[in-house]
Amino acid sequence: MNAEKRQLFFQKLADHITDPVTELNYTSDFELLIAVMLSAQATDKSVNIATDKLFAVANTPEAILALGLDGLKSYISSIGLYNSKAANVMKTCQDLIDRHAGQVPRTRSELEALAGVGRKTANVVLNTAFGQPVMAVDTHIFRVGNRTGLATGKTVLAVEKALMKRIPREYLVDAHHYLILHGRYTCTARSPKCGACVVYEECMFKDKHKWAQMA
Secondary structure (H helix, E strand, O other): OOHHHHHHHHHHHHHHOOOOOOOOOOOOHHHHHHHHHHOOOOOHHHHHHHHHHHHHHOOOHHHHHHHHHHHHHHHHOOOOOHHHHHHHHHHHHHHHHHHHOOOOOOOHHHHHOOOOOOHHHHHHHHHHOOOOOOOOOOHHHHHHHHHHOOOOOOOHHHHHHHHHHHOOHHHHHHHHHHHHHHHHHOOOOOOOOHHHOOOOOOOOOOOHHHHHHOO
């Protein structure tokens, strides 16, 4: 996909997706961090169901620590891998208090030093909470990048680096949400909705004509 098509690609997505924000529920940087940690291998909907109840009673590091490990698990047991996630959340809450005065740090290195926080989670927080022009590549974005020809790569990191080079600068801050929402609702893993795709003309997906006819 050349530069002209990439410009049109994001211009069309921006015109179509007028509210490029996360679908996770949160009201603070800390709530976002915890929600993203819990969202690994889980849907935003399932995380929201759990965190709506959790955050109503504990939405600070101190309050979650006060719940205790078993108390925390009782709120997030409906989420996959909740045992390991609960342990990581408790460690992260303690580290936030001990190292960061209870505040969510604003650098990737400090975020990745927290238990259960990898590069993708750190990038989501940096982008969504702090407006930094970074790219968190999840399964949706990995698929969209490779399928459309926007940014191809065999690994998540390769796709991330390619996207950072190829996304027009003016769209970089919101690009994560443009791509994830496009992948979640249009460029789906199964039965992509090519017939209703706003970037159909720019897309390089070799089977797009077939899927457009099946709409």
